[in-house]
Amino acid sequence: MRVRRMCRSVVAVNKIDKEAADPERVKTELAAKEVIPEDWGGDTQFIPVSAHTGQGIDDLLDALLLQSEVLELTAPADVPASGIVIESRLDKGRGAVASLLIQQGTLKQGDIVLAGLQYGRVRAMLDENGQPIKEAGPSIPVEVWALMVRPTLVIPLWLSKMRRSA
CATH class of the missing domain: 2.40.30.10 (Translation factors)
Structure with missing residues (x-):
């Protein structure tokens, strides 16, 4: 079944601090579901992170900020919260x-x-x-x-x- 993509995505590949971490396997498995990484010609950013050590968190935040700018995401501030x-x-x-x-x-x-x-x-x-x-x-x-x-x-x-x- 083909998944329709409305916008670009960011995937956080967690636990890269583990010895058995294999971000490429994650890319391969998601590519089988038509979530194609940018470095394979797709439109999905894959960001390796470790929630435990904090490694890659700044890269993840940068990627999310970039996506919000590219997609021009906004929310009204002058309405009830x-x-x-x-x-x-x-x-x-x-x-x-x-x-x-x-x-x-x-x-x-x-x-x-x-x-x-x-x-x-x-x-x-x-x-x-x-x-x-x-x-x-x-x-x-x-x-x-x-x-x-x-x-x-x-x-x-x-x-x-x-x-x-x-």
């Missing part, structure tokens, strides 16, 4: 904490957010380096102290301007 809960936990001093990825719009401190049936006011936000921030726009990962209880993972997040509707 929406995103996805990537991770959540209960912190002894902070309460329910959620790691979010804002997909569109801008999330600001003080906003009321909904995650599934859970809601809360954004009390504080931290960037990926643990530094406090006041707002986060599209494609920005952020840690939020807001929700009343720990939300389920990988659920949509929405912004509510009125507490009553939350």
Whole structure:
């Protein structure tokens, strides 16, 4: 079955720090599914990485940034924020904490957010380096102290301007 390709892809070939790593085998197996590497004349970038050692992560990020520029990927920043809960936990001093990825719009401190049936006011936000921030726009990962209880993972997040509707 032929897979229709709408845009270029980036494949992260992980675990290259292992002795048995064989990125060429991965290329061969994916080529059989019509995912052809650039160095074989296709349109897919294969980036060897090691999540364990961090090797190749900068190359992967560069490849993703290049793809987003080539494809002119954008998201509106002037609409109510929406995103996805990537991770959540209960912190002894902070309460329910959620790691979010804002997909569109801008999330600001003080906003009321909904995650599934859970809601809360954004009390504080931290960037990926643990530094406090006041707002986060599209494609920005952020840690939020807001929700009343720990939300389920990988659920949509929405912004509510009125507490009553939350």
